[in-house]
Every structure is written in C-alpha cells, then in structure tokens.
Amino acid sequence: MRFYFLIIFLLPLQVLANYSVIDSLNAKSNDKYEYGLNIKKTIIPVSLVFVGVIGFESNGFEIFNEEIQEEVAENIDRRFTIDDFMQYAPAGVVYANNLLGVKGKHSFSNQLLLQGTSLFIMGAVVNTLKYTAKEERPDHSGFTSFPSGHTAMAFVNAELLWQEYKDVSVWYGIAGYSMAASVGIFRVVNNKHWVTDIAAGAGIGILSTKISYLIYERILTRKKNRKQTALMIPFYNTKQLGLSCSITF
Template sequence: MILKKLFSFFFLTLVCLVNAQETKQKDTITDKNLKFNYKQLIIPAGLIGYGIIALDNHELLGINTQIRTEVYEHIDEKVSIDDFSQYAPAATVYILNNVGVDGKNDLKDRSIILGTSYLMVAATVTGLKHITKVERPDASSFNSFPSGHTATAFAGAEFMWQEYKDVSVWYGISGYLVASGTGMYRMFNNRHWLTDVAAGAGIGILSTKVAYWLFPYTNKLFSKKNKNVESVGILPFYNGKQTGIGMALKIN
C-alpha cells in the first residue's frame, strides 16, 4: 500500500508539473528566456516546504518511516543507476543538439544557464545538509536532507523542459520521468527519505527557473568580444566512491 502511495505521489507531481508548465509557455520573451512569474514558484516552493515542515512534524516523519519500512521489505538488491541517471536529462539536451534537434538556446547560452543552475543546487543542498544534519535511512551519515541526486536530476529535467517544450512536450516529460525515477531509486537504495527527495526536487526545479530568470545578467559575464564557444564536452564520472559531471568549453 505504501509503495502504491509512493508511486502515486510522484505521478501526480509529474502531472502537476507538466500542466503548470504548459500554461506558462506564453511567458517566454523575445530573448528566449523566461519572464519572472510568481506562479511558477508554487510547485517548487510546495515541495521544498513539505520537506522542511516534515523535519519537525511527527506525522510526516511517520510517513517517512512507513515508506522506508515498506521499501526495505520489498527491495532485495540495490541498483546504483541513480548515480548516473541524475545527469541524464541535462546531458540529453546536449546530445539532442549535437544530432541536429535544436533547442531554445545556443551552446554558450544553455551552458551558462545550466552552470548557474548547478551552482545554485550545489550551494543550497550543501548548506542545508550542514544545517539540518538529518540521519540517512541506512544510518551511514547525517547528511540526508535534502537529496542532492534528486536536486541535480530535477534541475536537469527543468532545463530539458525549457529548452525543448516548444519542439515537443514529450522531451520535457521524459526528462521529468527520469528525474522522478532517480528520486525513487534514492529511496529504494535506502539512501533518502521521501521528504529528502521532495525537497531535492523542489530545489532542482527552482534553481533552473532562477537560472533562466538571471540569464540576462549572467550572460554579460561571458559576452566579451571575439570570444565564442566553439565546442563543449560533458562527461559524467564515477571513481568508485563519488560521481559527478565535468564540463569543458573550447573558446577561440
């Protein structure tokens, strides 16, 4: 029963995200970036708020424990696909552009946007982990809240949505499906609570939205004459203990 509720939670979240985003297509402006609209804060703020409120709410913490118990009883083997799937939506944007499916922004612009988003994700997640010191479900450490993997995945999913929603909504939907799967696997692998995943999703979505809103300003930092990005390389890495993503820009 708990597993069904868990899948229902993520499915309904995905549907709400897609519906909310579809109503905001008209908010784009001529320079291809999002116009600020407070309504776009509702979903990520709700997800983050749920996670924060649950830190001191016995009923919500009880749901965390019930889900963890249910998952622990039904999942016999851990699958580390979430270490790599967290980067899949963002990497897909570059792959699609390389095979000729153009998104909203060119190479330099989308790289600045994604880099800004990832910086905000890293700063927010790291800061909250140090402040909250929530113990992980597997009792391995006290840095469970929020889920960094989930935040990275949803930042990439929102990035993919914004770049390709005008080409086909299915690109954005697929990105959010992968991000949702990443969050589920973090719980299935006994690494995070539901509240960690919910907050991580909200942080990821919000970081990318803010990155688009800030782009007219961040772009000025990279707008020097005679400097154009010729190529970009993105490569996830895994050294046995840590995972990450590297980005290299070639500038002439």
C-alpha cells in the same frame, strides 16, 4: 507503492503548470520577461521544498517517512546504482540534441552557461542545508540526508531540458521529469533518503534552473543587448583646447 505514486503524481502538475505558461506567452502575456518568476511557475517546486522543510517538525511526515522505509525494507531486497547515472540523463538529452542538430532555445555555449549557473545555485543551497540540518540517512550511513543531492541534480537537468525544448514538444518535459522522478524513487529504494528529502531536492533543483534562466535573461542578455555609445565634444576655455569624451556601455 505509495511513495512511487506520490512523486509520479507531481510530474504532470509541473509540466502542465509550465505548459500553461507557454500558452500564456503565446497569447502575448503582459509580462515582458519570458523567464520571470510568478506563482504559476513556482508553486510546484516551492510546495515541494515546503513539504521537505516541514518534514523536520511534523510527526505526521515522520511517521509517513518511516512507513515508506518499512515498505521498502519488506518488499525490496536489492539495491540499484542506476540513480548515480540517471541524474545526468536529462542533460544528456540536451547535448545529444545539439549533436543531432535539434535546436533548443539557446546556443550550446549558453546552455552550458545556464546549466553551470543552475548547478552552482543548487550546490550552494543543497550543501548548506545538508551540513546545517544534519539529518541522518535511513540506512544510518551519515548525517547528510536532507535534501537529496542526486534528486536536486536530476531536476536541475530535467528543467534545463524542458526550458530548452518546451517549444519543440511537451514530451521533452514529460521525459525529463520522469527520469528525474525515477532518480528520487531509487534514492528511497536504496534506503539513502526519506521521501521528504526527495521532495525538497526536486523543488530546489527546479527552482535553481528557473533562477539561472532569470539571471541569464535579466542580466546577461541585457548587457549583451545594451547599446554602446560614445560622444566626443571639443572644448576651449581661452587657455585650454581639448576633447570631452563620454562613453556609455
């Protein structure tokens, strides 16, 4: 089905874009920050969000969405619940690796912090858009179709898996993004979302995790590595004797 190939086609593009970033880092890129955002790192997720947003105003995308849902209705007569669980699967791999002793980029506690920050950013963006756009779902069950929260959650976790284990094997990225894309596909198959909802959710999920790593690197680690100094200078002004203290932290 066309929507299946559309989403699967985007997977290797994102992994390859990220993988080329690794190569550039290994080649001692001039970028002092590993998680700094640039066009190469964000072009795929930004494009996905863009596709989702213009879906509101584009007659071409509206027709495309309707054609996909017609194909779903004609060819698939059952619904699946696997998307409710698979959205967490990539993160499950991260924490399973911790139990198995496969070390990721960060410690377990920092992985939890990074995931929590990513989910906070994603949740804020997704819920704001849902209750602002008020897009009706294909099955007419509500007006919270845009963007897909399940898909955003899945791609948050897929990007977490990739960021933590990209130095171990590229297959972690492929596996994580494949699971996340499957969630998006099932949301369309279950008639809960339009394809443009899925695209936007995927882009938001990826960007949310990238931003959380950027925040961690630029703010949290900087505070951790910042040198703390204390300077004490005695003073006497003919009337008073004391110490002047200066602390930098």
